[in-house]
Amino acid sequence: MERQVYLDNNATTMVAPEVLEAMLPFYKEMYGNASSMHYFGGRVAKNMENARNQIARLLGAEHDFEITLTGTATESDNLAIRGITSYYKDKKHVITSATEHPAVLNVCAQLEKEGYRVTYVPVKSDGVVDIDFLKNAVDDETALVSIMHANNETGVINPVEEIGAFLKERGIPFHIDGVQAAGKIPVDVSKLNCDLYSISAHKFHGPKGVGALYVRKGTRMRPLIFGGHQEKGRRPGTENVPGVVGMGKAAEMAMEHLKDMPKVAALRDKLQNGILTNIKTSTLNGSPDKRTPNTLNVSFEFIEGESILLYLDRKGIFVSTGSACSSGSLEPSHVLRAMNLPFSKIHGSVRFSLSRYTTEDEIDYTLRELPDVIDTLLRISPFWDNEKKVGKIPQ
Amino acid sequence: MWEYTDKVKELYTNPINVGKIDDADGVGHVGSVVCGDALTLYIKVDNGIIADAKFETFGCGSAIASSSALTEMIKGKTIEEAEKITNKDIVEFLGGLPDQKIHCSVMGSEALTNAIADYRGEKPPVEDEPHGEIICHCMNITDDEIRKAVHEKGVMNIDDMMELTGAGTVCGTCIPKIEDIIEEEKGRCATKSCSCSDEPMTNLQKMKKVEEVINNVIRPGLKRDGGDIELVDINGDEVMVRLRGACSSCMTAQMTLDNFVLEELRNNVSKSITIKRV
Numbered sequence: 001m002e003r004q005v006y007l008d009n010n011a012t013t014m015v016a017p018e019v020l021e022a023m024l025p026f027y028k029e030m031y032g033n034a035s036s037m038h039y040f041g042g043r044v045a046k047n048m049e050n051a052r053n054q055i056a057r058l059l060g061a062e063h064d065f066e067i068t069l070t071g072t073a074t075e076s077d078n079l080a081i082r083g084i085t086s087y088y089k090d091k092k093h094v095i096t097s098a099t100e101h102p103a104v105l106n107v108c109a110q111l112e113k114e115g116y117r118v119t120y121v122p123v124k125s126d127g128v129v130d131i132d133f134l135k136n137a138v139d140d141e142t143a144l145v146s147i148m149h150a151n152n153e154t155g156v157i158n159p160v161e162e163i164g165a166f167l168k169e170r171g172i173p174f175h176i177d178g179v180q181a182a183g184k185i186p187v188d189v190s191k192l193n194c195d196l197y198s199i200s201a202h203k204f205h206g207p208k209g210v211g212a213l214y215v216r217k218g219t220r221m222r223p224l225i226f227g228g229h230q231e232k233g234r235r236p237g238t239e240n241v242p243g244v245v246g247m248g249k250a251a252e253m254a255m256e257h258l259k260d261m262p263k264v265a266a267l268r269d270k271l272q273n274g275i276l277t278n279i280k281t282s283t284l285n286g287s288p289d290k291r292t293p294n295t296l297n298v299s300f301e302f303i304e305g306e307s308i309l310l311y312l313d314r315k316g317i318f319v320s321t322g323s324a325c326s327s328g329s330l331e332p333s334h335v336l337r338a339m340n341l342p343f344s345k346i347h348g349s350v351r352f353s354l355s356r357y358t359t360e361d362e363i364d365y366t367l368r369e370l371p372d373v374i375d376t377l378l379r380i381s382p383f384w385d386n387e388k389k390v391g392k393i394p395q
Numbered sequence: 396m397w398e399y400t401d402k403v404k405e406l407y408t409n410p411i412n413v414g415k416i417d418d419a420d421g422v423g424h425v426g427s428v429v430c431g432d433a434l435t436l437y438i439k440v441d442n443g444i445i446a447d448a449k450f451e452t453f454g455c456g457s458a459i460a461s462s463s464a465l466t467e468m469i470k471g472k473t474i475e476e477a478e479k480i481t482n483k484d485i486v487e488f489l490g491g492l493p494d495q496k497i498h499c500s501v502m503g504s505e506a507l508t509n510a511i512a513d514y515r516g517e518k519p520p521v522e523d524e525p526h527g528e529i530i531c532h533c534m535n536i537t538d539d540e541i542r543k544a545v546h547e548k549g550v551m552n553i554d555d556m557m558e559l560t561g562a563g564t565v566c567g568t569c570i571p572k573i574e575d576i577i578e579e580e581k582g583r584c585a586t587k588s589c590s591c592s593d594e595p596m597t598n599l600q601k602m603k604k605v606e607e608v609i610n611n612v613i614r615p616g617l618k619r620d621g622g623d624i625e626l627v628d629i630n631g632d633e634v635m636v637r638l639r640g641a642c643s644s645c646m647t648a649q650m651t652l653d654n655f656v657l658e659e660l661r662n663n664v665s666k667s668i669t670i671k672r673v
Contacts, residue, residue: 304431306455307407314408323431323455332431347431347453380413380459382435382451383428393428 003316005362009203010152010180010295010353011320015246016205022249023207026242034239035230044241051248058251059178059197059214060188068213068234069244073179073200074103076213077146079235080175080196081107083221084144085116088173091143097121097129097158098338100148104177105334108146117141126287127156127339135166144173149181149197153322153335153351154286155295157185164193173219179203183254184261184292195219201243205355206250210243260356265293267363268354272296274367279374281391285336285349294354297322297336299345302384302391303377308350311373317366322349344383344393399456400490406460411467414449423510425502425521430529432458432499436465436506440514445469445477450506457489457496464488465503478511480504494566498535530572533565538576545580553577582611601664602629608663609636613656624656632667634660648672 006014032041034048049064056064070076081104085094096108098120108118119137122130129147138145145167150157160176167174175196181187183204189197197214201207215221215234227236275282275298285297300308305321312319322333323346336346352366378384384391399407416437426433432454439447448466452459464485469477482500486492492500509519527539544550544560553574557563563570609626617624623639636656638648652670660668 302453304454304458307459310407310456343429343431347428380410380451381453382424382433383453 003365005317005366007352007354007358007362007366008318008320009355009358010155010351012202012208013205013355014357015202015207016250016253018253019206019246019249023242023246026245030241034241035228048239048241048244051244051251054248054252055199055212056214058182058187058255059199060190061214062190063217065232066214066217068215068231069239069247070211070213070235071209071240073177073198073203073211075235076198076200076211077101077103077175077177078107079213079224080198080215080221081111081144081146082224083234084173084175084196084219085111086222087220088143091141093117093119093139093141094143095119095121095134095137095145097123097134097147099123099127099129099151099153099156099335100146101152101177101179104146104148121147123156123338125339126290127151127154127285127335128287128290129158129163131159131162131166134163138167138170138172142172144175146175146177148177148179149187150178150185150292150295151286151335152180153333154297154339155180155292155353156286157181157290157292160192160194168193180292180295183251183258184294186258189214189216201247201250204250204254207243207246210240210247212247257356261293264354264356264358267358267360268294268296268352270360271352271354271363271366272298274363275370278367278371281374281378283345285339285341285345294358296352296354298350298352299336299341300348300350300374300377301344302348302381302393303374304347305349307377308348308373311377312369315369315373317369320351320353322351323347342393397457397493397496399460399493402464402488402490403457403460403492406463406489407456410452410459410463412449412463412470413451415451416447416449419449421510421512421514423506423508423513423519425505425509426454428453431455432502434458434462434502434506436462436503436510438469438510438514440474443473443475445472445474454499454502455496457492458499458502460489461485461492461499461503462506465507469507474511474514477507480507495532495568497533497565501535530576531560531562531565531569533569534561534563536560536562541573541576542580545577551577551581598631604664605629605634605660605668608660612659612663616655616659617651622651627673632665633669633671635671635673637673 030044032044034041034045052064052067055067061067070079094108094111094116096104112118121134124130147158147160147163149160164174174194176194178187178197179200182199195216200211223234225236230236230239276284281301283299285299305323309319309321322336332346336349379386383393416439419437420440421438423436435451437449438445448469450462450466452462468480468488482504485500485503505521509521512519527537530536530538530541540560541562544556548559550556550559553570556573563573606626609624614624621640625637625639627635627637652672657670
């Protein structure tokens with residue numbers, strides 16, 4: 001394959017060369033166990049604690065010990081939700097939103113099987129959580145509220161600060177799934193008034209297989225797994241030291257590069273405007289302004305997303321889709337469904353997600369290649385009249 | 396990312412026989428925008444032989460490839476020969492499809508069935524849009540079809556369900572889901588009169604059913620009033636029970652037996668049940 005344009009950075013990102021560099025010694029000579037009492041382990045522990053500090057700063061945490069290192073953000077989400085609910089045993093109600101990541105939704109579904117009441121707060125047509133609905137859903141039984149900061153499919157940002165202030169007044173624990181926000185927009189857990197915040201290293205140019213959960217000092221929760229004293233027993237198991245060091249470096253770099261995000265947003269906007277202007281069957285999904293700077297979700301009506309993805313793939317352009325066909329579960333995007341989009345738009349939805357490494361040249365190439373792909377697929381479609389150049393969905 | 400064979404890739408990248416046939420002799424349509432894939436197949440028949448075939452597809456790569464493959468396979472065949480083509484033949488032609496994409500080939504064979512029916516002036520046998528939620532994605536089988544099989548065909552276990560409907564026979568991921576649905580429907584049989592409860596039962600089946608109804612329906616009902624019931628024995632249609640707790644000394648014990656216990660057992664197990672208090 002000649003050219004590779006990677007526009008799927010919400011799925012995962014390139015490991016920054018500096019991050020890889022920082023990790024390598026811990027695969028080689030610095031292989032000590034951070035728990036060992038000797039110097040050989042001690043210097044590893046020191047580097048790990050430095051990384052913890054870098055991660056704490058990315059989130060605006062007051063104390064380094066508020067960062068619990070985990071294996072993935074899915075694990076962080078599980079630890080947050082199950083950890084809190086298993087402490088507050090007599091409270092059997094959890095609130096979350098309809099557009100959460102499966103790492104939150106499926107934990108809640110499991111809680112329902114175990115007898116919990118779960119409220120799924122709907123979103124408005126722009127994808128933003130209905131905050132009034134959320135406020136009304138809170139009651140004396142509510143153990144936890146878990147809302148995502150930014151959505152992975154649309155990039156839509158929720159009013160988590162307002163939710164945090166509301167919940168703080170009522171003393172209800174608040175978890176934010178911040179996987180798609182950290183490193184893209186400023187995050188400050190003190191302003192957000194959240195008790196827990198989940199992140200993943202590989203979404204901001206760190207390595208895969210390492211995540212973190214911010215747990216505000218004094219938050220009461222129980223561990224999910226049991227073992228040694230690592231992470232103060234909250235998440236036992238020998239630490240993934242190279243991964244943690246890489247995550248720390250990636251966090252530090254993400255902080256520095258937040259200032260570059262307007263440039264990423266400008267490229268995203270160029271892509272967006274180019275598509276919406278040149279492709280008549282395209283529409284934008286999600287709020288245009290309450291959105292992470294790197295994400296663009298567009299629907300191409302009358303054609304199906306996986307075929308768009310495959311055609312772009314052959315041109316070396318890598319994106320993702322909310323169509324049923326491309327998901328492992330063969331279910332169309334629950335996020336776009338929650339936004340009340342018609343199925344014709346959901347199946348034809350494509351997500352383009354950029355990073356600070358995306359170049360203008362790559363965006364121009366994508367804009368050049370895309371119209372032809374859409375046109376070819378429209379010609380195949382039974383819902384498109386090629387002579388009249390109009391589409392029709394039978395009711 | 397799905398693993399597609401070269402043949403599939405070739406056919407979705409450069410599909411052949413794309414388009415409409417304006418004076419087609421048979422048109423078959425399956426799927427819908429809601430499902431995420433739809434296919435319209437056009438055939439031109441000359442002296443009983445399919446002279447031309449074209450398609451239009453809204454769907455993923457393998458849907459496009461399956462449709463295109465189908466048109467290639469049926470051209471030059473007689474209607475009778477074409478009729479014998481199954482989704483397995485399409486999969487074979489393509490050199491295989493990922494398990495979860497088998498349904499794309501099913502869509503192809505269904506469109507063919509409908510196109511042939513249309514040619515013969517019959518009603519399309521395959522519905523445009525299957526009702527209910529798709530449970531078996533490989534074979535494109537919905538929960539409605541599974542529920543129907545329980546009530547109308549008396550299918551009570553997963554093996555029979557697989558044999559009858561084909562659901563769960565490809566990748567098998569949906570088997571626990573199908574089992575859940577069967578259980579759910581069985582439970583429904585136990586709470587309202589249903590044709591499946593009138594199926595002839597063996598003695599063992601009847602005993603199990605009586606036990607189930609007593610434990611799941613009758614005892615919880617009696618316990619609410621501080622009573623309880625014990626199943627002593629079953630002899631043919633005669634069910635012997637002992638009332639316990641508040642019921643045993645209750646003035647209305649016989650009424651409870653006649654109105655509640657007997658009625659539930661007759662509705663849920665068999666109309667010929669009688670009760671003996673011991």
